[in-house]
Amino acid sequence: MKKITTSLLCFVLIVMSITVKAQDMEYSKKVIKKLASPAFKGRGYEANGDKIASAFIASEFKKSGLIPLNRNSYFQDFELSANTFPGKVEVKLDGQLLQTAVDYLVDATSPSVKGTYPVIPVTRIAINTPEKLMTLVNRAKGAFILLDNRIPSGESADLKQVVSDNIIKLKTNASFDFKGLILFSEDKLTWTSLTYQNPRPVLHVNKKGLDPATVRTLTVNIEAKLIPNYRTRNVVGMVKGTSASDSTILISAHFDHLGLLGKKVYFPGANDNASGTTFMLNLVRYYAKNAPKYNTVFIAFSGEEIGLLGSKAFVKQPLIDLSKIKFMLNFDLAGTGEDGIKVVNGKIFRPQFDQLVKLNDIYKLVPKVDIRGEACKSDHCPFYEVGVPAFFIYTLGGTPAYHDIYDRPENLPLTAFENYFKLMVKFIQTF
Numbered sequence: 001m002k003k004i005t006t007s008l009l010c011f012v013l014i015v016m017s018i019t020v021k022a023q024d025m026e027y028s029k030k031v032i033k034k035l036a037s038p039a040f041k042g043r044g045y046e047a048n049g050d051k052i053a054s055a056f057i058a059s060e061f062k063k064s065g066l067i068p069l070n071r072n073s074y075f076q077d078f079e080l081s082a083n084t085f086p087g088k089v090e091v092k093l094d095g096q097l098l099q100t101a102v103d104y105l106v107d108a109t110s111p112s113v114k115g116t117y118p119v120i121p122v123t124r125i126a127i128n129t130p131e132k133l134m135t136l137v138n139r140a141k142g143a144f145i146l147l148d149n150r151i152p153s154g155e156s157a158d159l160k161q162v163v164s165d166n167i168i169k170l171k172t173n174a175s176f177d178f179k180g181l182i183l184f185s186e187d188k189l190t191w192t193s194l195t196y197q198n199p200r201p202v203l204h205v206n207k208k209g210l211d212p213a214t215v216r217t218l219t220v221n222i223e224a225k226l227i228p229n230y231r232t233r234n235v236v237g238m239v240k241g242t243s244a245s246d247s248t249i250l251i252s253a254h255f256d257h258l259g260l261l262g263k264k265v266y267f268p269g270a271n272d273n274a275s276g277t278t279f280m281l282n283l284v285r286y287y288a289k290n291a292p293k294y295n296t297v298f299i300a301f302s303g304e305e306i307g308l309l310g311s312k313a314f315v316k317q318p319l320i321d322l323s324k325i326k327f328m329l330n331f332d333l334a335g336t337g338e339d340g341i342k343v344v345n346g347k348i349f350r351p352q353f354d355q356l357v358k359l360n361d362i363y364k365l366v367p368k369v370d371i372r373g374e375a376c377k378s379d380h381c382p383f384y385e386v387g388v389p390a391f392f393i394y395t396l397g398g399t400p401a402y403h404d405i406y407d408r409p410e411n412l413p414l415t416a417f418e419n420y421f422k423l424m425v426k427f428i429q430t431f
């Protein structure tokens with residue numbers, strides 16, 4: 001009887017553990033899909049994208065019973081400035097409608113512009129001296145300059161520098177009296193978010209079959225809106241540790257992405273960073289059920305894409321004692337992993353990095369744990385700069401989609417997701 005009970009118990013436990021495991025991947029896929037769905041508006045500052053996403057994350061924190069750290073709230077409000085594109089975004093070259101985010105992008109600094117304008121097509125040779133630049137600018141009064149920005153073979157490094165400096169002048173010099181700039185290239189279209197507007201509109205065009213030298217007119221309608229005091233929010237919660245120590249482990253991921261480019265186009269940001277946010281939510285669920293040794297604080301940051309503004313705001317007005325943070329782990333881009341993971345600050349915190357490699361050698365969880373030095377490219381940075389020991393870890397390999405409309409859940413392999421999660425749980429145990 002006892003034997004039967006034991007084997008029955010074993011069976012039940014095995015079934016339970018399989019269910020928990022399967023449930024986690026199922027949960028992860030569901031959450032990534034949700035965060036990257038049109039309803040979340042690209043998690044930017046148009047149509048309340050950031051509010052919808054942060055509310056969802058807070059509800060997940062609540063479900064797991066996390067302790068709010070801002071009195072009774074999971075939210076930490078802060079303000080940022082954002083140039084947004086909530087309205088019309090339409091571009092036609094010689095009457096042909098271009099497809100937004102497929103054929104072209106509006107530069108993140110662009111102001112509004114509406115009308116039909118003459119286009120003056122030139123190549124990089126037309127701006128490779130200060131004199132030529134001024135001649136072109138004077139000729140282009142009231143027109144758009146279309147610069148074929150493909151680099152001709154044989155352009156020297158010195159000339160490259162002059163041309164790129166002059167492109168910056170064309171974008172930013174308020175005293176130049178021409179209407180706007182079109183940059184044509186065959187490079188991948190990669191978008192960003194910025195906090196300001198430049199004096200004139202800039203379009204980045206990469207359209208197959210388009211001969212930039214033949215373009216004569218631009219018809220454009222772009223509604224840009226600079227919001228100087230946009231109120232957004234981080235989401236912060238804690239699981240209490242079992243030890244009496246007042247040390248903290250900090251786990252973070254940014255939930256924001258690039259938002260909308262016009263009413264119809266949104267940037268899903270599945271890998272960047274629905275994947276990291278979901279990775280963190282898995283850790284939330286895990287530690288809510290398996291109490292950690294140290295107080296473990298979870299932060300989903302807003303404002304990352306626009307300049308690490310959520311993490312900067314937190315460091316400026318911390319809800320926890322930053323000097324008590326034993327270690328910070330920031331997850332940004334967690335959705336691939338066929339080539340392993342890369343650890344920013346691995347060279348700085350070498351004993352912790354070596355520990356991580358050792359664990360991976362023993363348990364064989366991800367293909368490789370790669371090392372990197374400092375890189376102020378994600379939300380660990382403002383913490384690291386004030387002395388908090390921190391890693392920023394990202395997965396390697398897989399999809400090339402990045403800051404474009406192709407960063408979608410269906411393109412995300414989640415190759416290492418489960419094993420990466422196991423590795424992190426084992427790593428956190430070593431503190």
Ligand SMILES: [Zn+2]
Nearest residue numbers: 272273332333
């Ligand atoms: Zn990111």
